[in-house]
Amino acid sequence: MAHRGSKGTKLYLTVLYMVASCSAVSMNDLLDRASQRSDKLHSLSTTLTHELDSHFPPIGRAIMPRPSMCHTSSLQTPNDKEQALRVSESDLLSLSRSLLQAWVDPLVLLSTSANSLPHPSHNNIYSKIQELQEHSKSLGDGLDILSGKMGPSSQYISLLPFRGGNNLGQDKISRLVNFHFLLSCLRRDSHKIDSFLKVLRCRAIKMRPEMC
Template sequence: MANRRCNDRKTFIMVLYMVAVCSGVPISDLLDRASQYSDKLHSLSTTLTHELDSHFPAMGRGIMPPPSACHTSSLQTPSNKEQALQVSESDLLSLARSLHQAWVDPLVVLSSSANTLPHPSQSKIINKIHELQEHSKNLGDGLTILTGKMDPTTLTISSLPYRGGNDIGQDKNSKLIRFHFLMSCLRRDSHKIDSLLKVLRCRAAKLQPHLC
């Protein structure tokens, strides 16, 4: 049954891909939809991070890994809007897709770990993680279609494998700290994806830089 659902989804994505590529759906419309999903991803990850802050171990801040330890830190991205406006459209899309693909496996880890997370809002967190996964899948489909509308031969997707494993810790504190760290990394990267897509949308609309 699971394989059938997977095959059905792949068929559905392929149909969407062909419709978007072969029809006159403007890139600006596709970018609007992708931006809506990326905005929702960032909003949900921010909400979850704040939720985790409400029940964070006192010693957690001192031992939580720094942002540089996120598995996506090696990817060089524009640090501000001015830099992003100097990057080509294909490179902006490549960066957004690289970051998005880097979170496919970690989202599965977050989803499975949420079931045993020692947090008073566990059920709420579980539901929001599932929302994150759904929006991430929709965003991935949208980015695939966008790639087909633009020039796929110019896109280079960077491999950013997650090597953190499926186990976020055995004791209560380590679970909370590791889960919080992963969510903090996702919050940072979802903001990057959202910013890259908004600049790409601005560039596609040929707006003046000061309006972006």
């Protein structure tokens, strides 16, 4: 019993230390880390999209769903940097967190589907999807800490349920097309998240808007 108590005490102290460490980190540092992680997230999704393009049947492009069919399309977001610069800090963070949260389930589907994907580089694609999940989780944890520092309005998350099921289709073409479509949606959303966080970082260090 004493041994268990000792383990429990160590765990409790570790958690306290982590909380205290996060609290001690400045907003600027947190935003800088978040921006680096979001940049990596977008870079990975872009690399994966290009990798799929290298072995994608012409008919796949003809039947690819439109971007408006992405499950996150209902979320009203700034269309460009100029619009983003007019959005409040708390709203930009809320939008970033909403988009990131919306990709938890789709990333699981991409991960479970990658190994059986009819693509010569499916092993490498699977490995990169795993990285995407890790970066997404890490970024989400960082944004949770940021929202705690920025106040209640930044903690609001819009629910954007993914209704794509648990498989990408029965035939090879369907699986490739649906996988590619999901990745293209992720690439678009990761670019938005990265842009919003870079605007937040620029504001935090008081850079001129045109430099963001």
